[in-house]
Amino acid sequence: MFSTEIKVLLQFCVGRLCCIFEGWLAKLCTWLGITTLVYYRRIVKSVENGAGETPTTPTPTPTSVNYHFTRQCNYTCGFCFHTAKTSFVLPIEEAKTGLRMLKDSGMEKINFSGGEPFLHQRGNFLGKLVQFCKQELRLPSVSIVSNGSLITEKWFQKYGEYLDILAVSCDSFQEETNALIGRRQGKKSHLDNLHRVRSWCSEYRVAFKVNSVINTFNVKEDMRDQIRELNPVRWKVFQCLVIDGENAGEDALRKAEQFVISDEEFQDFLDRHSEITCLVPESNQKMRDSYLILDEYMRFLDCREGRKDPSKSILDVGVENAIQFSGFDEKMFLKRGGKYVWSKADMRLEW
Structure with missing residues (x-):
């Protein structure tokens, strides 16, 4: 012995x-x-936790992970809470290594975001990761959040079969409001891009989703007719969130204070759109701690203190170690409906 x-x-x-x-x-x-x-x-x-000791809290499982692999973006949304503080992007083989580690730790869904994920290498980097996650890792769900401005039909032709869900961010169905928010590039129509991408999703069998951030510029808007026309599988409606160091504070690249709405204003917007069955509301309380966010260095970001405090990279210390510092509230993740039918094979959509 x-x-x-x-x-x-x-x-x-x-x-x-x-x-x-x-x-x-x-x-x-x-x-x-x-x-x-x-x-x-x-x-x-x-x-x-100390040799021989039993951890007091269970390690959360990274069931659904949001990988913000780039911070660069071609839009200037005033409330953005993941801003272009760096231009760093991991080499693709290192990114694949991290994604495999997450899969081995229990990841079922990966969501690629930014910045604008289609900006780096004109979407080819993103496409290769999407294909890797679906074809090699065999993840049940692979999704993307994009502003829709840089997506091409050629991308769908090459990578569409590997993608389950594509979410396009749209905060208003009035071009002048999008311009005030910063959700456009030059004189290009954000709404034209939105409808173009929506048609490609139907053609190439990708579930379509809309994300909207509700703020002072759109809180009075009635979007019911436009959402019915687009007919997304989900319409995620977020209350504008302030994160110190990202869209608030002395060193922040954005100043979101002018976009902030009250809980009552947010609820009024939800009540106005309550008949939209695909609406999924997310208040600041639900959103802050219920997402597993991985930054461009593959560090989990803890938002509990109203800022983004990074863990060490999973590539350096492993998933189980890094996730302890994520601030992830697994119960809130489930309460807000974070786990849903997220594989397009199970959605029974009419393409």
């Missing part, structure tokens, strides 16, 4: 190896059997 000191030392050594080589160990443990992988992860958690 080993002495207590030797057991603790072995625990520590194995735990360190798990943190450093989690990606490699995940593959090995898959071959050995899932129970071995679970065993190793429990050791990692035990070591991080």
Whole structure:
């Protein structure tokens, strides 16, 4: 029998190896059997909380992850809460390594966002990641959030079969309001782009979704007729959210204070559109801690204190370690309807 000191030392050594080589160990443990992988992860958690101790809170599962792989964007939305503070994008093989690690840790849905995800390499980088996640990782759901301005039919022809959901952000159905918000580039029509992408989604069998941020410029607008015409599978309606260092504060690239609405104003907007069955409302309370956000360095971002505090990169310390610092509220994720029918194969849509 080993002495207590030797057991603790072995625990520590194995735990360190798990943190450093989690990606490699995940593959090995898959071959050995899932129970071995679970065993190793429990050791990692035990070591991080003190040798031999049991963690007081369970590690959340990264069921649904939002990967903001770029911060660059061609729009200037005044309330943007993930701004172009860097131009960094991971090399694609490193990004794939991280995505595989997330899959091995329980990820079922990946959402690619930005910035504008179609901006980097004219959408080819994004397309390769979409294909990798669906074809090689076999994720049940792969989705994108875009402003829709840079998407081409050629992209759909090449990558559309691997994409489950495409969400286009649209805050108003009045061009002048979009211009006030900053949701356009030059004199190009954001609404023309929206309808063009919507038609491609039908043609290439991609579920279409609309995201709207409700703010001082659109809170009185009635969007019912336009949403019915677009007929998205989901219409996500967000209350404008302030994040220190992103769209508020001395060093922020955006100043969102002028866009902020009250809870009562947000509820009035929801009441006006309550007959829209695909509407999914998200107040500041629901939104702040219920998303797993991965930044361009593959660091989880903790928004609990009203700012984005990054963990260490999952590429450096592993998913299980990094996610402990994500601030993720798994119960709120489920309460707000974060888990839904998100594979287009299960949607039974009329294309």
